[in-house]
Amino acid sequence: MYSNMWALYAREVKRFQKIWIDTVFNPIVTVGLYLGVFGVVTSGQQIGDLPYLTFVYTGLLAMLIINNSFSNPSFALVIAKNLGNIVDLQLAPIAPWRIGVAYAMAAFTRGVITLCIALLATVWFIPGLGLPEHPLYFIFALFLTGIEFGMLGVAFGFWAKNFEALTFMSTFVMQPMIFLAGVFYPVANLPSPWSTISLFNPVHHNINFFRYAFTGYSDISPIISLLVILGFSFVFFVAMQILTKKNIVLK
Amino acid sequence: MFPLRINNVSKIFKNSKGQEFKAVDGISLNIEPGKIYGLLGPNGAGKSTLINMISGLLLPNQGGIELFGLDVVKDSNKTKQLIGVVPQEIVVEMAFTVEEVLYYFSGMYGVPRHERKARIKAVLEDLDLADKMHERARNLSGGMKRRLMVAKAILHRPKLLILDEPTAGVDVSLRQRIWALIRRLNAEGTTILFTTHYLEEAEQLCEYIALVDHGHLIKSGKLKDIQQEFSKNSIHFELFDRTAAPLTGVSEVGVEYEYPITSDLATDMAKLTSHYNHNLKSIRSEAASLEHIFLKLTNSGLSS
Ligand SMILES: Nc1ncnc2c1ncn2[C@@H]1O[C@H](COP(=O)(O)OP(=O)(O)O)[C@@H](O)[C@H]1O
Ligand SMILES: [Mg+2]
Numbered sequence: 261m262y263s264n265m266w267a268l269y270a271r272e273v274k275r276f277q278k279i280w281i282d283t284v285f286n287p288i289v290t291v292g293l294y295l296g297v298f299g300v301v302t303s304g305q306q307i308g309d310l311p312y313l314t315f316v317y318t319g320l321l322a323m324l325i326i327n328n329s330f331s332n333p334s335f336a337l338v339i340a341k342n343l344g345n346i347v348d349l350q351l352a353p354i355a356p357w358r359i360g361v362a363y364a365m366a367a368f369t370r371g372v373i374t375l376c377i378a379l380l381a382t383v384w385f386i387p388g389l390g391l392p393e394h395p396l397y398f399i400f401a402l403f404l405t406g407i408e409f410g411m412l413g414v415a416f417g418f419w420a421k422n423f424e425a426l427t428f429m430s431t432f433v434m435q436p437m438i439f440l441a442g443v444f445y446p447v448a449n450l451p452s453p454w455s456t457i458s459l460f461n462p463v464h465h466n467i468n469f470f471r472y473a474f475t476g477y478s479d480i481s482p483i484i485s486l487l488v489i490l491g492f493s494f495v496f497f498v499a500m501q502i503l504t505k506k507n508i509v510l511k
Numbered sequence: 512m513f514p515l516r517i518n519n520v521s522k523i524f525k526n527s528k529g530q531e532f533k534a535v536d537g538i539s540l541n542i543e544p545g546k547i548y549g550l551l552g553p554n555g556a557g558k559s560t561l562i563n564m565i566s567g568l569l570l571p572n573q574g575g576i577e578l579f580g581l582d583v584v585k586d587s588n589k590t591k592q593l594i595g596v597v598p599q600e601i602v603v604e605m606a607f608t609v610e611e612v613l614y615y616f617s618g619m620y621g622v623p624r625h626e627r628k629a630r631i632k633a634v635l636e637d638l639d640l641a642d643k644m645h646e647r648a649r650n651l652s653g654g655m656k657r658r659l660m661v662a663k664a665i666l667h668r669p670k671l672l673i674l675d676e677p678t679a680g681v682d683v684s685l686r687q688r689i690w691a692l693i694r695r696l697n698a699e700g701t702t703i704l705f706t707t708h709y710l711e712e713a714e715q716l717c718e719y720i721a722l723v724d725h726g727h728l729i730k731s732g733k734l735k736d737i738q739q740e741f742s743k744n745s746i747h748f749e750l751f752d753r754t755a756a757p758l759t760g761v762s763e764v765g766v767e768y769e770y771p772i773t774s775d776l777a778t779d780m781a782k783l784t785s786h787y788n789h790n791l792k793s794i795r796s797e798a799a800s801l802e803h804i805f806l807k808l809t810n811s812g813l814s815s
Binding site for chain 2: 263264266267268270271274275278279339343344345347348350351352353354355509510511
């Protein structure tokens with residue numbers, strides 16, 4: 261019965277639509293502020309053939325998808341656990357793996373909506389940036405990144421017992437991974453061993469692949485990045501399954 | 512086919528020190544279609560634990576549970592579809608209105624989109640909540656939230672409706688309302704299983720009862736038969752002055768006293784009235800109350 265799962269998906273989409281001010285303005289303000297600062301500081305600089313502003317901009321957009329698709333399910337689930345609403349998920353005739361998928365899809369939806377809003381509001385300020393260089397890869401990048409971090413968000417949401425645990429993970433794991441992922445600079449420019457370590461940071465590959473799809477610029481081979489994304493998606497999928505099941509049917 | 516078959520089910524919890532504790536201990540029980548069953552017992556008896564295992568929230572450590580012939584662990588998606596559950600704890604969504612809560616929750620049970628609005632309207636009218644349809648669920652009063660929980664459990668028209676303490680903390684007129692709805696659903700063919708620790712309430716409502724205490728099933732069957740069994744051959748009475756010298760053969764059962772009928776009812780009544788005289792507050796030989804039966808079976812009170 262897929263309709264049950266889609267109703268859950270629709271509920272989770274409705275949940276973030278309810279806070280539409282946050283959904284709409286958060287991406288505009290975030291991207292806008294970064295652009296304001298970087299635009300002034302770096303005007304005229306280049307990374308290869310790419311203007312530095314375009315480099316940062318595409319990194320910021322990828323970061324936005326990652327942040328939104330990660331935080332949407334993780335916060336929704338920690339809230340549900342604390343209020344006791346999680347019993348709705350336990351009672352309903354929806355298999356645990358479909359519960360995970362419904363939340364991850366809703367997360368992806370939020371990521372995409374956020375991206376579209378940010379793009380529409382800010383792309384006009386980036387000189388010379390047109391339609392994505394590789395449209396098919398662009399759709400891939402969007403879909404895979406949203407789902408990947410949506411699944412990680414579901415896993416975190418089920419894993420975290422309370423907000424402290426979730427905030428801890430966001431602050432000490434997610435944020436450092438994002439900031440060391442080459443949003444603001446090519447990781448190759450880092451002194452070793454950081455440039456090598458960055459290659460093992462999953463987020464780096466999402467940002468690199470997204471940037472490649474949008475502009476044609478890539479730190480490392482985009483195919484490697486794509487494979488890494490698929491690999492981590494699989495790992496997050498398994499983690500999500502295990503943690504969802506554990507929280508739906510209690511031992 | 513039995514709507515519910517519980518076969519030798521146990522649940523063990525571990526406390527923080529790692530000690531094991533049997534919340535449900537080898538319970539077996541069958542429930543027949545179309546009836547109203549009361550699962551009764553004091554707080555902590557294991558009622559909710561048993562309900563949670565039936566609902567597929569909690570895995571039993573031992574034994575098996577079948578709903579309409581399907582195993583609740585192996586076929587949980589099918590069994591969950593067949594039942595409606597009102598959990599003991601009241602929980603509500605923060606952001607959603609009453610209508611939204613019901614719209615999505617019934618969707619999660621596969622109620623088609625085009626049918627949801629009409630069903631929601633009808634159920635809310637039955638529960639006297641129609642004017643709260645567009646209110647945020649979290650702004651409802653406690654009694655209204657409880658009724659919202661009942662609404663959530665019946666929108667997909669379950670064949671077995673399970674209610675865990677549906678009337679706890681609900682005032683009298685509202686209880687009547689909830690019970691009227693439950694009786695109607697039962698008349699329409701829904702089997703009902705509910706828990707309560709208000710025994711008088713169970714006495715008025717159910718045809719069948721199961722008494723649990725400390726995780727054990729201590730008695731189950733038709734309420735009338737059980738009452739018959741326990742009120743055979745005895746007279747119950749209350750006294751103003753409980754320090755008065757007792758008549759031989761009288762035993763104390765909670766606030767009441769019990770006297771076994773030795774020869775015939777009239778003679779024994781006369782014997783009691785002449786002994787206690789004006790000290791008698793009440794006297795009867797009618798069916799024993801559930802309270803009384805429970806006390807006899809457990810030698811303990813329910814007022815914990
Ligand atoms: N998750 C749990 N972990 C440990 N002990 C529990 C848990 N749930 C219930 N218990 C214990 O099991 C016993 C039965 O509880 P419960 O089924 O809620 O009783 P009832 O619903 O009859 O009041 C109680 O002693 C309770 O403290
Ligand atoms: Mg209980």
